[in-house]
Amino acid sequence: MEIQLHDITKRFDELVAVNDLSMTIRDGEFLTLVGPSGCGKTTTLRMIAGLETPTDGIIEFGGEDMTYASPQERELAFVFQAYALYPHMSARKNMSFALEHTDISEEEIEQRISETASMLGIEEHLDKNPPALSGGQQQRVALGRSIVRDPEIFLLDEPLSNLDAKLRVKMRAELQQLHREIQTTTIYVTHDQEEAMTMSDRVAILNNGDLQQIDTPEVVYSQPANRFVAGFIGSPSMNFLDCRFEESSGTIQTDAFTIEAPSEASGDITTLGVRPEELTIVPTRDGDFSAEVTVFEQIGAYNIIHLAVDGLDEGIVAQVDGSKHFDAGDTVGVDIDPKHVHLFDANDEAVYNPPLASEESTALV
C-alpha cells in the first residue's frame, strides 16, 4: 500500500508538532522516520495510524483519502514502544484477540498464530502471560499480534528502545528479515540514527516538525542536505568548522589551516564539515595541520581521538584504525582529503557534498 502525505500540519494548541510535511512512502518500502525528541516523528506516525487527526493536510492510502478514517478502517498494525500487550491474557490470546469477532474462522486464527509464532520463535511461550516473558519475548509477541492481522501497513514506534543493546542489534536484523518475508509497507520511528541507517530502504530525517531530507541511508550519510542532517546522521558526529572560501586561490580557510577547495565548490561558504572517519592521522610534518590529542577512546575495531587544534575554539574528533594507539598529549598531523569534505552556506544548506561511495567504486572499476 502506497502512503502519501500532502502538506500535513499538526498543532497542539500553540505547539507545532509537524509542519507542512509532504512525503510518499512507496508500496512495500521500509521507511524510517528519525530525529531527536520532539521532532514530530511519533506524531506523524500516529496521524498515519489514525490515532491523531492532522490540523491541516491530506493522508492518502493507495490514492484514497484516509485523513479522517478511523484506525480500524485503515487496516494497519501498530507496534507500540512499550508493546501495549494485555497482561491478563496469554501470549496466544494476545495474538488471537485482534482476530476474534471478525469473519476469520477459528481454524484460520489457530493456523495464523502457529505460523507467526514459529516465524518469531515464540512457540514455547504462547501459553505464558506477558509479565512472565522477557523484554525480547514480549517484543516478539507484540510483533506477532500485528503480523497475524495480515495488515496492509506496518507502523512501529520505537519498538526496540526498551531492549538492551545486544538484543537491540539482534532484533534489528530480525526485523529486516521479517520485512523481507512479509513485504508489507513499513514505517518505523526511532531516535537512533544507527537503527535508521541499518534497517531502512529510505530514511526521513525530521527536526522541529520539519522534514529535513528523505533518501536512502547511503545518500543521507554521504550527501546530507543540510548541516542538521550532517550532524545527526553518523557516529561520532561530523566536525563542523567556521571557514571562508577564497574563490581566487580555490582554497577553504579556517582559523587554523587552509585546504584546497573541491573544484565544484562555489558561492557563499561558511562552514566546513568533515566526518571523523574521513580525517587521516599522519606524522606531524605531512599533515594539513597539527593537533594535540586530548582524549583517546579505545573502542576496539576502531578508536576515537579527540584533538585540540591551535586557533580553533572547539576540538575536533577523528576516527582511527583499531590498531592505532595514542596517548593524551601526543602531537599528531591531520590530513583532510579535499574531496571528502562537506560545505555549508550561511543558511546551513549543503553547497558541496562528496560523491557517493558506490559511484566512486563503480568509477574505479
Added chain:
Amino acid sequence: MSETQDSLVGKLTTDRSQLDWRPYVYLLPAFVMVAIFLAYPLVDTFLLSFQEVVTLGGETRWVGLDNYVAVVTDPLFWVAAKNTLIFSVGMIVLPLVLGLGLAMAINRGIEGRSFLRSLIFVPVVVPIVVAGIVFSWLLSPNGLVNWLLTTAGVIEEPARFLNSTTLSLPSVMLMVLWKRTGYYMVILLAGLQGLPDDVYEAAKIMGKSRWAMFRHITLPLLKPAILITLVLGIIDTVRAFAHVYVMTGGGPSNSSEILSTHFYQVAFGYFNFGKGAAYGFILFGMALVFSTIAIKLSGGTEI
C-alpha cells in the same frame, strides 16, 4: 586442626548465648499496645462467647456452644441476615457500578473534572451520623423529598419513608449509596488512571468496540481495584451500624434491622454479653468467609 575447630565451635556457642536483645526492646512498645488493645480483648471475648454472664458484676459460668446456638436459632438473626444481604446491594453493588461509571466519565476527561471529583467525594467526608440525620430530615413527612414529590404530583399524600416496613431499608440504602459512591469512585479512578493509554490505542487499531474494550481490557485490568472495593464493602457491610441506627433504629418492627444493629441490641440492649460475644465472632467469621470467597472467585490473591 581439631583445636581450631573446637575454638570455632566454642566461639559460635558463646555468640549464640550472648543473644542480642536490642531488637526485642525496640519492638516492645508496639507489642505491648497490640497485646493490651487487640490480643487480650480478642481472646477474652472469644472465651466469653462460651460463657453466660450471670450477674452484671461479672460472675460467669461455662455453657459450651449454647451462645452460638442461641444466636443462630434466633429468628431475628435470620431477618437481620436477610436485611443485611439486601443492604449490601446499597453498600456494595450500586455504589460500585455507579462509582465505576463516574470514574470512567471523569477519567475520559469531561469538563470541570476536578470540581466534579471533589463534589462526588464530599459525602465520604460527612460523618455517618450527620448524613443519617440529614437524610432523616429530607425523607421526613414534611421534608424536601416529600415536598418535591407532592408538588410534582407524583404522590398525593406525603410518604412516611422511615416509618414504613417496605421503605425504611431502601431509605437507608439511599443514604448509603450517596455516601459510598464517591469512596468507590476515587479508588476506581486511581485504578483507571494507572492504566496505560497504549493498550486502548492498540485495541482501537484492532477495531475493537467500546464495549469490547470495557469488557476485555478495563474490567480485567481494574480487577485489583475492584477487589479492594469489594472486600472493603463486605467488611463495612458486616460492621455497618450507625447507618441504620441513626435513621430507623432497625424499625419499624425490625424491617430495617441488620446484623450489627441486632448484635448491638442483643449485647447492649439485653445485656446478654455471652450471646453478644458469640454474635460478634459469627460476624467476624462472615466477613472473613465472604471476603475470601470474593478474592477466590475473582481468581486473584493480590490486594
